[in-house]
Structures are given as structure tokens and as C-alpha cells.
Amino acid sequence: MGRNEGNCVNVVIGGEAGQGLVTVGQLLAKSLARSGYSILVTQAYQSRIRGGHNTFAVRVGIDEVMAPQEAIDLLVAFSAETVPLHREELSARGLILADARFNISDDACLHVPFEKLTAERYINTAALGVIAQILGIDQEVAGQAVQDLLGKVHLDIVQENKKALEAGFGWGKEQAASALHLPSVNKPPQRLLMNGNEAIALGAVSAGLKFYSFYPMTPSTSIGISLAGWARELGLIVEQAEDEIAVLNMALGASFAGAPSMVATAGGGFALMVEAVSLAAMTETPVVIVVAQRPAPATGLPTRTEQGDLEFVLHAGHGEFPRAVFAPGSVEQCFELAKQSFYTAERYQSPVFILTDQFLADSYRTIAPFALDGTPPVQPWSTQGLKIEAPYRRFALTDTGVSPRLLPGLTEHLVVADSDEHTEDGHITEDLSMRTRMVLKRLTKGEGMRSEAVPPEHLGDGKPEVLLLCWGSSRGAVLETAASLRSQGVRAATLHFSQVWPLVPEQFMGHLQEAQRVICVEGNATGQMARLIRQETGFHIEERVLRYDGLPFTPEYILRQLEH
Amino acid sequence: MGRNEGNCVNVVIGGEAGQGLVTVGQLLAKSLARSGYSILVTQAYQSRIRGGHNTFAVRVGIDEVMAPQEAIDLLVAFSAETVPLHREELSARGLILADARFNISDDACLHVPFEKLTAERYINTAALGVIAQILGIDQEVAGQAVQDLLGKVHLDIVQENKKALEAGFGWGKEQAASALHLPSVNKPPQRLLMNGNEAIALGAVSAGLKFYSFYPMTPSTSIGISLAGWARELGLIVEQAEDEIAVLNMALGASFAGAPSMVATAGGGFALMVEAVSLAAMTETPVVIVVAQRPAPATGLPTRTEQGDLEFVLHAGHGEFPRAVFAPGSVEQCFELAKQSFYTAERYQSPVFILTDQFLADSYRTIAPFALDGTPPVQPWSTQGLKIEAPYRRFALTDTGVSPRLLPGLTEHLVVADSDEHTEDGHITEDLSMRTRMVLKRLTKGEGMRSEAVPPEHLGDGKPEVLLLCWGSSRGAVLETAASLRSQGVRAATLHFSQVWPLVPEQFMGHLQEAQRVICVEGNATGQMARLIRQETGFHIEERVLRYDGLPFTPEYILRQLEH
Amino acid sequence: MASVKDYGQYETAWCPGCGNFGILLAVKRALAARGIEPRQILFVSGIGQAAKAPHYLNANLFNGLHGRSLPVATGAKLANPGLTVIVESGDGCTYGEGGNHFLAAIRRNIDITMLVHDNQVYGLTKGQASPTSGEGFVTKTQPEGSTSAPFNPIGVAVAMRAGFVARGFAGMTDLLSDLIQQAVIHPGFALIDVLHPCVSFNRVNTWEWYQERCEPLPKTYDPTDWNAAMAIAQQWEERIPVGVIYRNARPPFTERMGRGPLVGQGVDRDKIKRIMGGFL
Amino acid sequence: MASVKDYGQYETAWCPGCGNFGILLAVKRALAARGIEPRQILFVSGIGQAAKAPHYLNANLFNGLHGRSLPVATGAKLANPGLTVIVESGDGCTYGEGGNHFLAAIRRNIDITMLVHDNQVYGLTKGQASPTSGEGFVTKTQPEGSTSAPFNPIGVAVAMRAGFVARGFAGMTDLLSDLIQQAVIHPGFALIDVLHPCVSFNRVNTWEWYQERCEPLPKTYDPTDWNAAMAIAQQWEERIPVGVIYRNARPPFTERMGRGPLVGQGVDRDKIKRIMGGFL
Numbered sequence A, B: 001m002g003r004n005e006g007n008c009v010n011v012v013i014g015g016e017a018g019q020g021l022v023t024v025g026q027l028l029a030k031s032l033a034r035s036g037y038s039i040l041v042t043q044a045y046q047s048r049i050r051g052g053h054n055t056f057a058v059r060v061g062i063d064e065v066m067a068p069q070e071a072i073d074l075l076v077a078f079s080a081e082t083v084p085l086h087r088e089e090l091s092a093r094g095l096i097l098a099d100a101r102f103n104i105s106d107d108a109c110l111h112v113p114f115e116k117l118t119a120e121r122y123i124n125t126a127a128l129g130v131i132a133q134i135l136g137i138d139q140e141v142a143g144q145a146v147q148d149l150l151g152k153v154h155l156d157i158v159q160e161n162k163k164a165l166e167a168g169f170g171w172g173k174e175q176a177a178s179a180l181h182l183p184s185v186n187k188p189p190q191r192l193l194m195n196g197n198e199a200i201a202l203g204a205v206s207a208g209l210k211f212y213s214f215y216p217m218t219p220s221t222s223i224g225i226s227l228a229g230w231a232r233e234l235g236l237i238v239e240q241a242e243d244e245i246a247v248l249n250m251a252l253g254a255s256f257a258g259a260p261s262m263v264a265t266a267g268g269g270f271a272l273m274v275e276a277v278s279l280a281a282m283t284e285t286p287v288v289i290v291v292a293q294r295p296a297p298a299t300g301l302p303t304r305t306e307q308g309d310l311e312f313v314l315h316a317g318h319g320e321f322p323r324a325v326f327a328p329g330s331v332e333q334c335f336e337l338a339k340q341s342f343y344t345a346e347r348y349q350s351p352v353f354i355l356t357d358q359f360l361a362d363s364y365r366t367i368a369p370f371a372l373d374g375t376p377p378v379q380p381w382s383t384q385g386l387k388i389e390a391p392y393r394r395f396a397l398t399d400t401g402v403s404p405r406l407l408p409g410l411t412e413h414l415v416v417a418d419s420d421e422h423t424e425d426g427h428i429t430e431d432l433s434m435r436t437r438m439v440l441k442r443l444t445k446g447e448g449m450r451s452e453a454v455p456p457e458h459l460g461d462g463k464p465e466v467l468l469l470c471w472g473s474s475r476g477a478v479l480e481t482a483a484s485l486r487s488q489g490v491r492a493a494t495l496h497f498s499q500v501w502p503l504v505p506e507q508f509m510g511h512l513q514e515a516q517r518v519i520c521v522e523g524n525a526t527g528q529m530a531r532l533i534r535q536e537t538g539f540h541i542e543e544r545v546l547r548y549d550g551l552p553f554t555p556e557y558i559l560r561q562l563e564h
Numbered sequence C, D: 001m002a003s004v005k006d007y008g009q010y011e012t013a014w015c016p017g018c019g020n021f022g023i024l025l026a027v028k029r030a031l032a033a034r035g036i037e038p039r040q041i042l043f044v045s046g047i048g049q050a051a052k053a054p055h056y057l058n059a060n061l062f063n064g065l066h067g068r069s070l071p072v073a074t075g076a077k078l079a080n081p082g083l084t085v086i087v088e089s090g091d092g093c094t095y096g097e098g099g100n101h102f103l104a105a106i107r108r109n110i111d112i113t114m115l116v117h118d119n120q121v122y123g124l125t126k127g128q129a130s131p132t133s134g135e136g137f138v139t140k141t142q143p144e145g146s147t148s149a150p151f152n153p154i155g156v157a158v159a160m161r162a163g164f165v166a167r168g169f170a171g172m173t174d175l176l177s178d179l180i181q182q183a184v185i186h187p188g189f190a191l192i193d194v195l196h197p198c199v200s201f202n203r204v205n206t207w208e209w210y211q212e213r214c215e216p217l218p219k220t221y222d223p224t225d226w227n228a229a230m231a232i233a234q235q236w237e238e239r240i241p242v243g244v245i246y247r248n249a250r251p252p253f254t255e256r257m258g259r260g261p262l263v264g265q266g267v268d269r270d271k272i273k274r275i276m277g278g279f280l
Ligand SMILES: Cc1ncc(C[n+]2csc(CCOP(=O)(O)OP(=O)(O)O)c2C)c(N)n1
Pocket: A215, A216, A217, A218, A244, A268, A269, A272, A299, C047, C048, C049, C050, C051, C065, C066, C089, C090, C091, C092, C093, C094, C117, C119, C121, C122, C123, C124, C125, C130
């Protein structure tokens, strides 16, 4: 059972794919967000379109909710199967909501007579009403959410839905099940409800993205869906390619010609991009590559989560060249680091990576609206006015390794790039001394990236008994774990890497050394980050909390492992 | 200038692509090998078919020649350009052989009146005669080499060639240039003349290879040329695929159906195989993958050498799974480790890698004939007779992680493999507890591989002042460097890894710790092996001798770097 | 002799009403009708809803990567030509990600049967345009409609003179089962593009849409007439011909290659010794 | 106005007598004839002997990976439709490694010119069979002769109704230069398969072999007649028609897409703010 239980309510909606539980979940999440609560959504679904069993979990609280919770306070069963599958996770105060027709015999169960409340097709909305009532959501707020979300699609049936909602509210009121009532928030702050993929898409366009090519692959696809939806308004090109090889090569072509470009995929699709990663490095073409991890090898568990591709991404591509790898730990970081990725890619004319995973990609959270001013977007053409002496040398050797980048067709100069080793003017060469100079030129850019690396976030006690080290999406669960440890009187601290490469030991060695125990928390089976830290620092982290069953970390899971 | 100079003669033949210098070089090498000398060939060529400037260097001696040498004792100029390009490397006793018509004014130059010796088209063979005479090769032996090599192609013109050879010998005799005369060997032992790629091909067929698919890529192509040449006789299938993705997937299909399979490529082609590497791991399909390295990123320097893909190969493929990576240090090791790769791949039903590079791939050496008996070849069908209870489970969970492998169609059982996470019987599953068991099953096979890892070869003094650590093709240069250091009174030792993964620290930590200085010698720009050793042991090797200009290590190069 | 029952009956992960069910049934019937034992058959598939099909019957199976079923099948067939190799995958898998292998398999005329479950959409990834989606097809990732011309697999296969080119429809299982039987016994590469509705993501090419258009080729049609086949391959919008559209007698790859099975062949060390002797 | 001289004169890495020289010359002449400035042109190429061609003239160039020139060219054209984008690569690069992109480029009808230097062999890697090598073509890696049917690029492109399909011959530089001019001004994907001898590795399809067979299409030939084009595309062994074989007026991708150039477009933060507001 989770700590924090008093402050949060964990609602889990279960049912078959195609039953609309995502819609109900989103409506609930929206209603909660607008009521001023903090929420965190965890979606668990199978690799199928209909049937099976999926869940949409909304953990809600007054204070920031950062991680999923295992204990369920409100289990909403859209299919009879939901109950046996999740009964064990029910908390002491937990309730089950199920259609009366399921005939579930369980003391914790509220048997909702949906049949009587509404017509079959509006049951979902009626269920939303019941849930909302139990949690203490204002009916107006829920109604507005229904209007906003469903109104776009089926304007005509909004009225029917609202009636069903009302019926649900009405029935819920009679139950006097107030245990899960959330304390109301006085002046709800404006909050965005957004998942990791949407935040990446939004960060990308605000940093200047103009071209996005993709080949569908879970859990990355929804980045393309967001961008495609905005493409006309923002004047982007979002193009589905014939395969992932084309995806990245196309993005490189677009970037070479001047359009800030991004691609997104999962491990298997990324495997096909590896050659072009090396091409990006050799031709010094900026590009942002999102790898949304899922359990592998091969097709693995396509709809689940894992952090198993760190080393793969770090070393993808033949030959040696610098790269930056970001690993956001929250939806806010997805936005910020997507922007950062564009700046880094442009500044160092290099491939830059964003490593996320299914959990973060699909996890809706409530976040403060982003400030959209600040750093101006990337505009590769803005430097074209600079006076450049002829002959222009695209790969001129410089102290920083960065050469002035012109775009083809925009100036009087010719721009030549080559995948072969090349001279300063970009033409193929077999001059071996030029070779070594070009190798060093490219590697020198890595020094610049190092100097700008985002330091890991260190939180909690100095000289702690326990330092929990983590990276990427596990941040929230680890932070909550540390809070929990502290509440048990353990001096705990956390060290979260939102940039996993380049690593700059001076930024964190002190933290590692002053901790009594360092424990690496990673969503993989072999401890890749721990290995990487040893490689870069010699510091050996023996204690590890690993997870590789396809589910995201929860504080409960980490605490259980720590007890072992 | 190289040490060892007294014992060895370094002949460098230079000229344009298409001038036939490889043929002359091979004839010379063959003649020397049959005369009982040890030789080592280094080929340097450009990425073009005609023109440019290439060299074919034969270093010859009585004792085993293990590395190339920079100082040239006999420079044979097939084009006038050769002389200015290589004059600086000429040793004190060095001679130049050039066509009199080149009008080279150089005291070290013997001006050969080829015009008078033979017709234009036989000049190469006449040159061979001159060289052979200067080195003291028996004319009979050289004649036989001409007969054997050219006889296959142009039987009719063997006579003319022999005459030209004779003329060359005759002219050479008059020059009284005996400084480079090799001491004669009494009873020449039988020696194969073979390069790294040929040895891999031969090792593979003796280990049981039946299927080889490929897409041409320098420097891996000649493996396929050898195998294609033997295919009819040995009943192999050697198939050129549409791309490298097909190459590896095809090999996996063949292996799944029971044919021991191998593929070979260079870094860029391997980049396209990365997804299928992960597939091999997931479906537990044995396959041997040769990555013949060349300078990258991207197309890089297609015909040169480098050791830049260690980390790439080590982490290629999404998700986590075990693999073995061999890195032969000699032509003999190419043969032995090719065999070993098949055994390891079959035993652990896993992808196994052989990392070579252009230098080793193209380097002819004299070696003792291989014993072809010994371990029986891999025969996946030999276990099909075993009584297996129905239902057969291809991925049965076992202590070793290895499950009994049946082949489709050969027994009454059905064989099912899936790239998704699967049950023991190979069918797609989303059971998350099965997931963790399957992850561990696959990783457990890595323990077996570890227990069988080839230990690094440690040679030289205990508690040395200098320990030179290296891997793969640089072995010979490093061994000769150590010998040279010893002759200067330095206590030197070497540690050569012919298997670079898994690393077993117990096998070598003692050596690292007892050395006063450890120096890592690697053909790349960032010190990948040094990083890997730190990752696995925490031992930080700060001193490095790196090379990344496309040329192989020479003892001279290493000694120069050590002096810095 | 195998019967439909021998191929088993399994729960699927498909949506109710999906066209895949009709294809699965036709496959089982065809195999049973030809009396092929499950153990003689190797299915190879990629990734997608279609590619799951072979999990739902008894046979050997290699379910590989998205787009890569054909090279795996080719390797397996070469290693053991005794296997009846059948590839099942989707339109995205075969003509999208796997397009290059499709071309190569036709050129090789490798002796396998390729069943493309063509629902004109990417099903498993929730409804993006596929290579066969009609121009203007609207999806969440193509909100302005698909802009590429649809791929005409039949047209390309006939143009390349593939050994056996057929079109089936999941709603005509008898005809489809017959096509599959012909394809399986055809020596060489046999393509069957099977139209089938995706009830979840394709709102254009529905059961009704196909039913109105699909029409068996007349008995008099001669599939060995390449010109006629090329003309038939152009028909689509109004009338969609179903049946064997083209066939020829080009010898299959395994035959042209002139090798026996690789599996079960020992290593003749004397031969290798002789080869090694060539290096002396 | 640009002249042939503006495109420069460089040393090449090609073999003396190679057909590539003729193609290079025709390219320069065509560009000069159309008066396109070097800075307006972007060449994209893959890897191979052919793919080196754009290094030997003055223009913008992205020389990418083996087989991947078309996607790079597509991305560049979409980013800046103002560029005249010309792809040059070999038969191996385009129809072998890059086969899938070839299909996709035709389907997109992306407005670029694709010049395939088709020597029916892999030149740079020293003479393996290529997709267009004739059946039975003997090489060191195909000692028993190539076993796959040769790929007919013209046939496939016409079958797919590519916008502009032509065949050239390196030995007819005037005609070739004319074809290139037409291709460059054609709005949409324009394929020119240019036959050219590889004097080092192709002992079958030599200068003589081509010269005996290559024959310009008659003036009366109507390239908008698809049926005629499909028939012409079948001719090979005895007579090889050279010229524009097929063309149609399908609007190019950039037009159908309805976007202006991406390059130079600023970011409208108000619009992004509005989008963000949708998440409230
Ligand atoms: C390399 C790679 N890219 C993308 C995916 C994601 N993916 C899985 S199925 C699929 C589309 C399937 O479409 P189709 O082949 O038409 O099959 P359907 O589901 O429609 O039957 C995609 C893109 C993947 N598994 N691997």
C-alpha cells in the first residue's frame, strides 16, 4: 500500500480496448485538472485494438503528484474481468464501481444500475458522473469537460451525454460514499493537462521545428498526431515515410536545406535509423531524434514501458562522434528538453537525442502553462546574411569544431556535404592528414556539449544515508520514494539525470562520494546507467533497483525492493 | 626507422589502381612463402578502380613477421609518382626499382630498362623477376608461382610471362645489389598464404557454415568471394541480398530452418542489421556476424582501416541480451575464432560477432596449415533425434537459459519463434511475469558465455614497467613494439584481447595491477577499449596510443607515440 | 491427411467483425484441402494485426520484424526447400516497410506464398495511411488526407512478371481458399493480395465497399496473357477483379540455384582440405 | 545565365573510357542550356561510382549514404521547393539498396529529377551483380551467374504511372542532355535510367552492346499513351528504345501538399499560445 495515501486518491478505470475507457479517463483527468488538483495518469494497454484488458489510472491530489501508485482507491470496472484482475490492489478504504449487471459480490463494490440511469451508449458518461460525484468534482466542471471534448466530435449528442452525466451524479450522491471526497481547491490555478509526447511536440514547435517525418510506432506515434494536427496552422510539414530509414534521411535532407527537423520512434524503428545517425554526424546536420523506449529485444512488449535503450542510443552509429542525450523526468522536462534539443542540435550541428518511454509518453499530468517567450526559436537561415569570404568552406576547421553553416540556395555560396571523409569545402578526400583533423574537429564539438550539459538534479539531505540515483521517467517515483524514506526517518537524497550524455563527473561526484549508500534505480535488467557512471568515473554502484516487467516504477515497488 | 630491420626486408610496390600491382604482390608473396620465409602483407588502396595511388607492401623475414614496417627497403615504382610519395620512408640500405623511362634521379634508384627486357604487357612479371633476384628467390619458385596463379586465367600466356620473369632475373643478377638478399631457408616448411578474410571463410566452412548472405561492402566483400568460389563444391548457398537488412534476416531464416549461417559487412552495412541483431537475440537464433571495420562515421574512408566500432557492435540492438564479440589478432586467430564463433552461436543460440578491420582482412600472411579435424562441425539437426515430450516448448525455461532447439519440419513437433515477448512455446504473450522470466532466461545465457570467454593473451615480463594493452588486429604491432622495448632494456609486457566481450576481470586484473604503466593501444580516436575496461573493472587506463588516420599500427608508430 | 481441425482453433486479438477472420479460415481450409501436415509448413510473418494470423493455427512459425518477413522466409526456404513456406503480413508490412524485399522476392521467384492481408490501413498502430490507402484518405496523422498515390501491388507484380499474382477478398472465403491452394502448389513466388476491411480504422473501404466491387474473373480469363493481366491490374474504383490475374512458368529460385537442402548436409573435411591446399 | 564552364571541370576518380563521363557532360550541358545557376541546384547522391558525379561539377551537393539519396532529396525539396533538386546515383544504389525509396518517390511524385547511372553492375565494389544485371551474369560473387530476374526500372515506373519516365544512353549525349532538360522542368518525379558501360567490370553490356541496340524513339511516339509506354518498356534484348517513354500531368507532391517553403518561415508564438490553450 502506498504512502501518501491520505493526500491522494488513485482511480483506476479498467476494461477492454475499444470500450472507451481512455475517453472517460481523459474526461475525468480534465475535470480534475480544472478543479485545481494535480494529477498523474498511467496508461496500461495491450497490443490490440479491441478486447483484452487495459487500465487508465488517474492519481489525484492537492499537492504535486509525481508518480503512479499501486494501491487503488477507486476501481472502476468497465468489464467484469477488471475486478478479479485488480481486487488485490484495492486499498483499505477502496471502493469498486461496477455495472450492477456484472453481479460482483464484494463488500467494497458499488453496483451501479447503469441500465436504469441511461441508454447503453452513454454508460461511459454516466460512469464519469458517478466517479466525479464520489471524488467531489463539481458537476458544472465535468459537464464542461464533456462539452469540450465530445462537442468537437459529436456535437449532436452532447446533450444526451450531459443527461447521462447528470444521472451518474445523481446516483452517486445517494451512495454517501464520501471517503474519497477530495478537499476542494479554492482558486484553481490554470493548469495544462498534457502528456509527455504532447509536451515534446509543443516544445519542438516553440523551438522552431518545421519538418517532422515519421513511421508509426508505439509509443512515439502521438507526437506525430499532435504535430499533424497543428501542421496547417503552423505551416509545418509532417510526412509519413516509407520506412524509418527514409524518416531520418528525409529529416536530414530537410535540415540540410534549412528546416529545423525532428523524428520520433521506438527502439526497433530507431535501429533502422542508426546508419543515418552516423550520416548526421558526418555531414554535421542538426536533427533531434526522440526514442520512446518500450520493452525489447525486437518487438518485445510494444505497448509497455522500459528504460532499456540507453547504451544502444549512446553508441548507435558506426564511427566516433559526439552527441547529446536528454532524458526528461517529467512532462515539464519533456517540453524544456525538447526545446533544448533543438538549440543543442543547431549549435553543434549534430544529432541530439531525447530518450523517453511509454510511461512518460502516455502519462497526462497537470502542469503550469509554459512561458513561450524566452530564447528565440532556431532559425538556421538567420545567419545567411553574414559576410562569408569565397570560397565558402562548409567544414572550415575552427577552434570549437563548429563551422559556419550556410544553406543551399540562399546565398551566392555553394554548400557541399559528404558522407565520405571530406575536405573543408565538403568534397570527398583520401588525404589522411585531413582525416585526422576532421575527426578532431568533430570530437571537439563534444567538448562544447560537455560544457553545456544539464547537471543532474540533486534533492534532499546532504551526506545522506541513501542516495537514489535515476534518470529519465523514473524521477517522480524516486522523488516520492525519498520523501517516504525521509518520513520514516531515513536521511535520503536523490540524483536525477535529465541529460545522460555527456556526463560531467564534476557535476555529481561529490554527491556520490558523500552518500553512505548509492542505489541506482533503472527500468532495465542490467543497470545501464550504473555501468555508464562507472565507465566515466570509476565509481561502482553495486546496489540497484531494477524493473523490466513492462510497468513503470512506483514508490511502492522501489520501497519493496529496498527492503530486500 | 623500424627495429628488426636487420632480420626483415620490407618491399613496397606502388602504383595506380588497375596496374596489376596486387598481382605482382601476390606472386611475390607466394614465392617468398614457398621459399620458407614468413611474410606479412599490408594493402593500402583508394576508393576507385583505376588511377590514384595504391601500395602493396610485403614485409618478409626468417622469423615470424607480425606487423607492418614503415621503413622501406625495396620500393618498386609502377608509376613515377610512387617515388616522391614514398621516398622519405626509404631505409639507409634501401633501393628503388623504377622503369628507366621514369627518369628518376636518385642515387638509390635502379633504373630498369623494361622496354628492352620484355613487351609492355609483361613488364609486371619482369619486375617480379628483378625483385625476386634482389631478394634471392629461386627462379624456379617464382616461375611456379607465375604458373599457378596466372595459369588459371591465361594458360596461353604463361610462357610469355615466364620469359619476362627470366629477363627480370637476368637483369637483376647484373646489378650485384645483394644487400637485400635474404638468407636461404633450408627445408622450407609448408605454409599457407592467406589473408584474414580468407581465414574467416575457411574457418566458417570447417565449423559447418552452410548459408552465407551478403551485400557487397569493402573490406568484407572478399569473404563472400571465397565462399562463392567454394559454394558448388561444398554445397553452400551464397546469396547476394537486396540490402543489409535482408542479409541478416535471410541468414536468420536459414539458421532457424537449420543451416549454420554467417554474414559479413562493414560498419555502415552493419548499422542496417542492428534491428535484426535484436531479433536474433529475441528468437534465440544462432548467427555469426563479421564486422570488418573501416574509418567512419558514415562512408568515411571506405578502403582504409580503423578500430572504431567496438562500442557500436557491443551495444547494437534495442533491448538487453547477451552476445559474444571476438576480435582476432592474426590470420590464425581469424580461422580459429571463426570456428569458435559458430560453436558459441550454436551453443547459446545467440548472435556472435567477429570484429576485424581492413588491415587484417586484406593482410596476407604465411601460416602453418590448419588441423581440420578436432571439434566436429556444428550440425543443428544432429539433436533432432532426442526424445522430446509433447508439447515441445522451443523456449523452455532452463537453468542455463538454453532451451532444446528443434528445427521446423524435421520432427513431429512444431517450432514457433516470435519477435514479441513470448511464452515458452514461442507464442506472443503480454503476461508480465513471463516477461521477466524470459528476460532472465536470455541474460542467463550470458553467464555461460562468460564462463567460456577466451582469456586475453599475456606475454612478456611479470610486473612490467610497461604493459601494452590491445585488441584485435593491432596485436602484431604491439608484440613487436614490446620486443623492441625489451631490446632497449625496458621490462615490457603485452595483453591482447581476442575476445572483447564478455570481459572477465579475473582473467586480467592481476596483470593490470602489477604493471607500472598500462598503455592502451587502439585504432580509434577515443579509446573505446580503455573505457570498456574501466566500465567493467573501474581500472582507469589514462595512457593511450591511438591511431585514426586510416592506417594500421606499426611498431614505429607506437614507439614514436610512446616517446611523446 | 490433415483436416481443418488439425490447424486448431484459438482465441485471437482481432476486433469482432474484422476481415482477418475470413482469411484465417480460408488458409486453414486451403491447407486441409491440400492435405499438408502442420509440421511441413512454415509460416513467416512480420508485425501488425495481419502478422498475428499464424499464431492462431498449428504450424511452424517464425514471427519476425515489421516488414522483414520475406527475407526470413527466403532464408528458411533455401535452407530447407522441403518446407512449404507461407508468408502472412499486412499491406503496411509488405509494401511499406518491406517494399524492397517485395521487389527482390519477385525477382528471385523464390518458391513461397505471400499472403498480404490488405486492409489499406495500418491497423495495429491505430489507423495511419498505408501504401495502399486511397489518395485523400483521412487519418489522425493525415488530417488533410493521404497525398501519395496508392501502391498497386498487382500492377507492379504483373509488370515485373512475378510467377503467380492473384487478388482475393476476405468476404469470398471459398474463392480465397482456392487461390491459396493454387499459390501453395505454384512453383515460385506466389502473391495473393487479399482485400479485407478493417472495421476499426478504415471507414472508406468497408465490407460493403468491397462487396459492391469485388467480382471474380470470368472462367474464360487467361492468366497467362500478360497484356490482359496488365489491363486487369488497372481496374479498381468501379470493379475490382478477384482471382488469379497472372501466372507464368518461370522456374523457381531453388531450382535455378541447383542446390539440395542445406539442412542435414554434413561437412566433407577432405574437400575443405583440398581447398586449403590451394593456399599453399 | 550559366554556361557549361560555370559548372567547372574537375579531375575524376573514374576509369578512362567509363560511361560516367558522358553522363557528366550531358548534365552540365543540360543545366547550362536551361540557364540554371549552380547555386539554385541541389544535387543529392548516394554511394558508388555514379554517386561521385556531382563532386565533379559546381553546385550544392549532399552526398549521402548508399541507397538513401531519394529520401534526403525529398526532405530538401520539401524544406526549400525553390531548389532544383537532382539525384544522381547508380543502379545498385537506386534499385538495390534504395528500392523502397524508389517506389515511394514515384508514389509521392516528388518534384525531383532522378538520374540513374545504370551500368548493370556494382562498380565501386568491384563488379558484383546489380539489380539490373542480366540473368546469368557471371562475377566473382556470382560464379554460377546471377540467378535473379533483372529489374526493369522503366517497366515498374510506367506501371506505377510515374510522372516522367525516360531512358538515356551515355553514348548519346545530345539526346541525354535533352532528356535531362525535360526532366528538370517536369513538375513531379522524373526518372531517367541512363545506360552506360562499366569498362572495368561489365564485359557483357559494353559500348558496342549498347550502341547496337539503343535507338531513339520515333518522333511520332506519344509518351502520354500508357499502354504504348508499357509495351515499349518491355523491349530490351534486341532493341532498346531511348527517349521519353511515359509522362503524365499528375500534380507534384509539393503542390498537392499545399505548403510554401519551410526555410525562412518564422515561428508565430501567438499561434503556439493558442494551441497551448487547447490543453487547459
Ligand atoms: C521497425 C518497425 N516500425 C514500426 C513498427 C510499428 N508497427 C507495428 S504494426 C505496424 C503497421 C501494421 O500495418 P499493416 O502491416 O498494414 O498490418 P495491419 O495491422 O493493418 O494488419 C507498424 C507501423 C514496428 N513494429 N517496427
